[in-house]
Amino acid sequence: MSANxxxxxxTIGKKYLMALTAIVWSxxxxxxMIGNMLIVVGAEAYNNYSHALTSNPMIYLIEAFLVAVLLxxxxxxxTLVVRNSRTKPKFYxxxxxxxxxxxxxxxxMIYTGTATLAFVIWHLITFxxxxxxxxxxxxxxxxxxxxxxxxxxxxxxxVAGYAVVMILIxxxxxxxxxxxxxxxxxxxxxxxxxxxxxxYTYAVVVAAGFISQPLFVFFAR
Numbered sequence: 001m002s003a004n005x006x007x008x009x010x011t012i013g014k015k016y017l018m019a020l021t022a023i024v025w026s027x028x029x030x031x032x033m034i035g036n037m038l039i040v041v042g043a044e045a046y047n048n049y050s051h052a053l054t055s056n057p058m059i060y061l062i063e064a065f066l067v068a069v070l071l072x073x074x075x076x077x078x079t080l081v082v083r084n085s086r087t088k089p090k091f092y093x094x095x096x097x098x099x100x101x102x103x104x105x106x107x108x109m110i111y112t113g114t115a116t117l118a119f120v121i122w123h124l125i126t127f128x129x130x131x132x133x134x135x136x137x138x139x140x141x142x143x144x145x146x147x148x149x150x151x152x153x154x155x156x157x158x159v160a161g162y163a164v165v166m167i168l169i170x171x172x173x174x175x176x177x178x179x180x181x182x183x184x185x186x187x188x189x190x191x192x193x194x195x196x197x198x199x200y201t202y203a204v205v206v207a208a209g210f211i212s213q214p215l216f217v218f219f220a221r
Contacts, residue, residue: 011083014076019183021073022176026202028066029169040216043138043146053140061073074117081110110161112172119165126152153217163211170207177202 006013035053038046053059105112131151133144152158178199181187187195 011080014080015183018073018076019180021069022180023074024066024069025073026173026177026180029206030202031171033206036213037209039146039149039213043135043144046146046149047135047144048137049140050145051140054143055060070117070120074113077110077113102112103175105171106179109172109175112168115165116172119169145156145174150217150221153214153221157217159214159218162214168212169210170203172203172216174203 007141038049056062127145127148130148133147134141135144135147136142153162176199178195181191181195
């Protein structure tokens, strides 16, 4: 027990925990982005999707788990920054692939991570605890979250701010996703280029997918 505790409190142990929590949220943002693409289909499809999620009896446990994982990831990351403040700060154990491998994404993880945490809080206040409208489909009354989304995505400042945050999240994902492989010991000189490409692609797909939604509403709805 003491050995396990010692490992989890060590720098390497914390980086492993960072990687595992990063996997959870990296998968979540991808699934969330794909689900939200129903905004282009229409109100009924979007509201039915939202209702299916929020009416699930497990929703509170799932939300609590995701929030706990996010906070743990943030606190652990800050702990690593403080611990490594006298050395080169990293969120994950990344082996440089080139002499100039310290990209902007890797150097700004603390800032993009902070922006992500702030956005999650802002997002919850705006939508989960925002104005409540109702609509009925096939005799089932549900929250009309589509109407609220349409309202917010017609506000120029909101759309601009949303897009900027998604770009920052993209930077965070770019370095974070590729670094997961490194931290978990899966990296190999033969595959490092692929891991970097995978991280880049994953980040672009998620960020572009999210940004496309308010732009679609703003210009087409």
